[in-house]
Structure formats: structure tokens, C-alpha cells
Amino acid sequence: MKDSFFRSMTWLHTWVGLLTCWVLFLVFFAGTAAYYRAEINLWMQPENHGSQYDANADNQQLILKGLTSLAQQAPDAESWWIYLPTQRVPLLTYAWSDPAAEGQRFGDYHQGFINPTTGEALPKARESRGGDFLYRLHFDLYYMSVLTARWIVGFCTMFMLVAIISGIVIHKRIFKDFFSFRPGKGPRSWLDAHVASSVLALPFHLMITYTGLVTLMFMYMPWGLNTQYGDETQAFYSQWKPIYQTPAATGTPATMLDSQSLLSAIHSVVGESPIEGLQFDNLNDSNASVTVKIAPEHNLNQQAPWYHLSTVTGTVLAQSAVTSGANQTQSAMIALHSGRFAGQGLRLLYLLAGLTGCVMIASGAIMWAEKLAQKQLKKDKNHSGLTLVNMLNLATFAGLPIALACYFYANRLLPVTFVDRENWEIHCFFISWALVALLACFKRDKQTWQRLFLLTALLYGLLPLLNAMTSQYQLINNLQRQAYVLAGFDLMMLALAALFYMAAKRLRSPKKVLATRVTKATTELGVES
Amino acid sequence: MTATVELLTCFIAMGLLALSYFSHHRAVRNRPLTDAQARGFRTAGTATLVLCYWLASRHYGPAYASVLLLGWVCLSSIILVILLSYKPRWLQPILPASTVVCLLGLLY
Numbered sequence: 001m002k003d004s005f006f007r008s009m010t011w012l013h014t015w016v017g018l019l020t021c022w023v024l025f026l027v028f029f030a031g032t033a034a035y036y037r038a039e040i041n042l043w044m045q046p047e048n049h050g051s052q053y054d055a056n057a058d059n060q061q062l063i064l065k066g067l068t069s070l071a072q073q074a075p076d077a078e079s080w081w082i083y084l085p086t087q088r089v090p091l092l093t094y095a096w097s098d099p100a101a102e103g104q105r106f107g108d109y110h111q112g113f114i115n116p117t118t119g120e121a122l123p124k125a126r127e128s129r130g131g132d133f134l135y136r137l138h139f140d141l142y143y144m145s146v147l148t149a150r151w152i153v154g155f156c157t158m159f160m161l162v163a164i165i166s167g168i169v170i171h172k173r174i175f176k177d178f179f180s181f182r183p184g185k186g187p188r189s190w191l192d193a194h195v196a197s198s199v200l201a202l203p204f205h206l207m208i209t210y211t212g213l214v215t216l217m218f219m220y221m222p223w224g225l226n227t228q229y230g231d232e233t234q235a236f237y238s239q240w241k242p243i244y245q246t247p248a249a250t251g252t253p254a255t256m257l258d259s260q261s262l263l264s265a266i267h268s269v270v271g272e273s274p275i276e277g278l279q280f281d282n283l284n285d286s287n288a289s290v291t292v293k294i295a296p297e298h299n300l301n302q303q304a305p306w307y308h309l310s311t312v313t314g315t316v317l318a319q320s321a322v323t324s325g326a327n328q329t330q331s332a333m334i335a336l337h338s339g340r341f342a343g344q345g346l347r348l349l350y351l352l353a354g355l356t357g358c359v360m361i362a363s364g365a366i367m368w369a370e371k372l373a374q375k376q377l378k379k380d381k382n383h384s385g386l387t388l389v390n391m392l393n394l395a396t397f398a399g400l401p402i403a404l405a406c407y408f409y410a411n412r413l414l415p416v417t418f419v420d421r422e423n424w425e426i427h428c429f430f431i432s433w434a435l436v437a438l439l440a441c442f443k444r445d446k447q448t449w450q451r452l453f454l455l456t457a458l459l460y461g462l463l464p465l466l467n468a469m470t471s472q473y474q475l476i477n478n479l480q481r482q483a484y485v486l487a488g489f490d491l492m493m494l495a496l497a498a499l500f501y502m503a504a505k506r507l508r509s510p511k512k513v514l515a516t517r518v519t520k521a522t523t524e525l526g527v528e529s
Numbered sequence: 530m531t532a533t534v535e536l537l538t539c540f541i542a543m544g545l546l547a548l549s550y551f552s553h554h555r556a557v558r559n560r561p562l563t564d565a566q567a568r569g570f571r572t573a574g575t576a577t578l579v580l581c582y583w584l585a586s587r588h589y590g591p592a593y594a595s596v597l598l599l600g601w602v603c604l605s606s607i608i609l610v611i612l613l614s615y616k617p618r619w620l621q622p623i624l625p626a627s628t629v630v631c632l633l634g635l636l637y
Contacts, residue, residue, distance in 0.1 A: 176550065179550070179613075181614040196610055217570050298589070298593060300592045342596075345532055346600060349597070350602065526579060
């Protein structure tokens with residue numbers, strides 16, 4: 001401990017932040033990208049780019065089309081699913097699972113897509129994990145067991161919470177410095193960038209860290225649950241979140257109502273409420289049923305109603321009830337963390353706040369390295385810790401954006417028939433990241449940062465061009481036909497390219513900047529020799 | 530349109546709060562700030578922020594509006610930080626112009 005509370009808090013803030021910042025950057029970076037998981041999924045399957053959302057589409061007709069496709073393609077399946085198109089996923093998705101083979105818990109899962117405007121089945125899309133990979137990466141990491149990864153992420157998140165709270169304690173002029181940023185002043189500017197990015201989105205940082213821990217609270221703190229329920233943890237979950245258990249199949253064959261009658265039965269129950277999806281269980285059995293899920297509204301409580309109907313008689317078997325306050329609180333916290341309730345505008349603000357978090361983490365680590373480097377210069381002493389931090393900084397803060405860009409390139413450049421292509425897309429992400437890390441072992445100067453940022457800008461800037469070459473629909477075309485999800489993706493890539501280009505430009509060495517200014521001035525004065 | 534008006538209201542509120550600080554006020558208006566002026570900017574900024582929350586609550590409901598307001602505060606502040614760091618004088622015409630656009634938006 002240090003000699004004063006303030007110094008102890010400063011020490012705590014520095015070390016809990018520094019020790020976990022690289023893992024936290026990965027978690028923040030992947031989590032921020034995952035706010036656009038559905039959009040990334042769509043972009044990474046160019047076979048589905050022709051599909052467009054129509055707010056006035058007849059949902060009854062769409063469900064009928066889904067049912068027809070399922071009846072043709074999977075009459076003997078165990079379960080069917082139909083998901084109606086949304087603005088973010090402008091596709092009618094139908095899916096089914098085969099009966100589980102012996103020794104298996106679940107049968108194989110298959111899905112197909114229908115263009116909701118034309119009603120035509122879309123060709124089989126390429127295999128890709130899309131945005132789902134980034135979503136999983138942000139708490140399950142990769143190449144390791146899920147359980148280990150979640151413990152690592154939870155440990156780092158706890159450290160982050162401590163770093164944020166101690167940061168608030170040590171930052172005395174939190175309101176006075178609210179709008180302050182003094183550019184071009186070395187470590188002072190890094191401190192300003194760190195403080196500004198922390199304070200401007202402070203409620204978001206606190207919320208995202210705390211709710212992140214809440215999502216896995218029973219894994220991190222199971223003792224209360226264990227004491228009360230012992231090995232019967234399932235009993236707790238049944239009491240806490242009562243879920244309607246679909247009755248088991250009786251084995252007695254029965255015919256499902258014809259599609260029109262079934263739709264009428266569903267309509268009489270749900271009325272005009274917007275349907276999100278339907279799940280059919282125990283097909284061709286006397287206990288056959290359908291669960292109708294209503295689309296959640298844009299509110300913090302994401303517990304949308306559902307109805308359970310018999311597909312043989314059309315009668316209502318069960319429906320959702322009001323859940324407990326604790327259940328609703330936890331549900332709201334998870335919704336706040338995932339941004340599931342957010343409309344397009346708020347989603348964009350979530351992205352902005354997430355990027356601010358990335359800047360906060362990166363600027364903190366770089367500031368630490370800059371300060372130590374200045375101390376070393378004074379003492380003329382070499383510090384191996386500084387070399388390691390500089391290496392990790394370059395590998396993580398410059399490497400991850402490059403890795404993400406390479407993931408998108410791999411999606412379009414790997415042949416569609418490539419064996420295990422969805423995993424190879426992910427391997428490309430990690431290979432490119434490893435290459436930057438390798439470079440960071442040998443070169444870590446300002447010029448390397450600048451060149452890597454320029455490369456990142458180039459990679460993101462060329463992505464819309466790659467899309468135009470590998471998809472039937474390009475940026476202008478998408479804007480014209482109001483396919484804003486795809487157009488938005490391309491525009492976002494261009495914005496990222498501009499951001500990295502500006503960062504690279506600011507990283508130009510002072511000598512070069514000075515030389516450019518002198519040349520410009522002499523040209524303007526007409527004194528060029 | 531409603532969302533744009535609400536975002537502009539938030540930007541005006543944060544701009545007024547920024548002007549209540551001596552260093553920012555001097556950078557923007559090139560003149561010293563009196564205590565009465567600082568209090569005035571602070572009160573006006575807080576009132577505008579409350580107005581912004583009220584407008585958003587009417588539109589989206591109080592819970593959603595709370596999250597949205599925090600996002601708008603973040604976005605407005607980032608724009609203000611950039612403006613105050615690189616082009617502080619620009620804030621002088623931008624704030625009244627935003628107010629006019631905002632009022633027109635509220636009226637129509």
C-alpha cells in the first residue's frame with residue numbers, strides 16, 4: 001500500500017488496468033463489432049444480398065411459404081422453425097432439425113432462406129460464422145475451452161470494474177476536464193484522450209462492465225445457489241424462469257391442421273401483434289404443437305409474450321405469464337448489455353460508446369508506456385517491461401483491426417467449396433493477427449504504427465470494392481434500392497478507413513511534418529529554387 | 530426528424546455547459562467569463578438537458594429515453610471536444626444555428 005489513499009488508488013488503477021488491458025481490448029473490440037452481428041452475417045453471405053425488407057409484406061403469406069418449403073424439404077423432421085424478416089435480417093428463414101441419432105442430444109440443424117419480396121428460395125449460402133464468431137469471441141475467446149475462456153473474461157471484467165471505480169476516485173477534476181483535450185502535447189495528450197474517452201462514455205463503461213458480470217453471475221458466484229439447491233440447480237432455474245415444457249411425443253400419429261386453418265387459429269390468438277417466429281415440435285404426433293413468439297418492442301424489458309397452440313386441434317395449450325421482478329431486472333440488464341432492444345439510432349450510439357471504450361483502453365496502455373519511456377530517458381536505463389508492453393500494444397491495438405479486415409477478405413476470397421471454409425475464415429483472422437504480433441517482436445517504432453494504420457485504412461477502404469466485385473449488389477446500387485443494411489456496412493468500412501488514415505497521418509514523424517510545412521510555405525511564397 | 534431535434538437539443542445543452550467553464554468560454558468567445566454568466570450558462574444547459582429528456586421520454590418512454598440520452602450526451606460531447614480542441618470559434622455560430630433548427634423542428 002502507498003502512503004495515501006489517493007496514491008493507493010492511483011497504483012490500483014494503473015496496475016489492474018495495465019495487467020488486463022489487452023484481453024479487455026479484445027473483449028471490447030469484438031463486443032462492439034457484435035452489436036452489428038446480424039448485419040455482418042448478412043454481408044458475409046452475398047448469396048442473400050438480393051433479399052430486401054418490406055414493411056408492408058403480408059406475414060401470413062410469408063409463413064405459408066415457409067410452411068410449404070418445410071413440408072417439401074423436411075416432412076420427417078423433429079422440429080421446424082420459421083423466422084419472419086426484419087429490418088436487420090431481411091430474409092424469411094426456415095429451419096429444421098432431424099431426429100437425434102442414438103447417443104446424440106440433438107439432431108442435425110438445417111436452414112434455408114426465402115426472399116420475402118419475390119417469394120423465391122435463395123441459393124444455398126456459403127458457410128460462414130459471420131458476426132456470430134465476433135459475438136462468441138467476446139466472451140468465449142477461441143482455441144480454448146468455453147469454461148476457461150469465461151473465467152478469464154470474467155476475471156478481466158472484474159479488474160476493469162475496479163479500474164473504472166478507482167479511476168473515478170483519482171480523477172479529481174471530472175467535470176472541469178469534461179471537454180478538455182490538448183492535442184500535440186505528448187503524454188499530456190494521451191492522458192487527455194484517456195480521460196475524455198473514459199468520462200464521456202462513463203455510464204456506458206460502468207453499465208457494460210457490471211452487466212457483463214451479471215450475464216454469467218451464477219458461474220462466477222455459484223455458492224448461494226449451491227447451498228440452497230445442491231446438485232439440483234435445474235430446479236432453481238425452473239423456479240426462477242418458468243419455461244413451458246413441450247409435452248413429449250405420444251407416438252400416436254396425427255395429421256396437422258392445414259396451413260390456412262392453422263394460420264387462422266394463430267391469428268385469432270395473437271391478433272395484430274407482430275410475430276417474430278414460430279417453432280413447431282413433435283411433428284406428425286398427436287402432441288404436435290407450435291410456439292408463437294411475438295416480436296419484442298423497443299423497451300428494456302425484452303420478455304416478449306409467447307403462445308403455445310396444438311397444431312392438431314388449434315387450441316391454446318399455454319401462454320406466457322408475468323414474471324418475477326428479479327427475473328425482469330436480470331432480463332433488462334442483459335438487454336442493456338447486448339443492446340438487443342436498441343433501434344438503429346441507439347445501436348449506432350452503442351457502437352460509438354464501444355469504440356470510445358476501445359480508445360480508453362488503448363490510450364491508457366500507451367500512456368503508461370510513454371511515461372515509462374520518458375523516465376527511462378532521464379535515468380538512461382533499459383526496462384524489459386516497457387519492451388513487452390510496447391510489443392503487446394502494437395500487436396493488440398494495431399493487430400486486431402487488421403485481423404478483422406482480413407476476416408472479411410477471407411470471407412470473399414476463399415473459394416465457396418473450400419473444405420471447412422467457415423473455420424478457415426476464422427483461422428485467417430488469427431493468422432493475420434499473429435503476423436502483426438510477429439512484426440511487433442522486431443519493430444515497434446512510430447513508423448511501424450503509422451504503416452500498420454495505413455495498411456488498415458487501405459484494407460477497410462477497399463472492402464466496398466471487394467464487395468462490388470464479389471456480390472451482385474454494390475454500394476451505389478444498395479443505396480438506390482434502399483438496402484441500408486448492406487450500404488451501411490460499406491459506409492462504415494469507409495468511415496473506419498478514414499479514421500485509420502487520419503490516425504496514420506497524425507503519426508507522421510515531426511521531421512516529416514516540419515519538412516512538408518516548410519515545402520508548402522516556400523511554395524506559397526514563391527521562393528522555391 | 531424528431532430524433533434529430535432531440536439530438537440537437539442535447540448538443541445545445543452540452544455546448545452551454547461547456548461555455549460555463551472559463552477556459553472554453555475564452556477559447557470560443559475570446560472574452561472573460563463572469564460568475565453570473567457561468568451560472569447562467571450552467572442553468573440554461575441543465576434546463577435544456579431536462580427538456581431533451583422530456584422530449585425523448587414523450588417519444589420513446591422514460592426507460593428507453595434514459596439510455597438514448599446517455600448516448601446523445603456521449604456523441605454531443607465528442608463533437609464538442611473535437612470542436613473545442615481544433616476549431617473553438619466555430620462553436621459561436623454553430624450553437625445559435627442549432628437552436629434555430631431545433632426550434633423550427635419543434636414548431637413543425
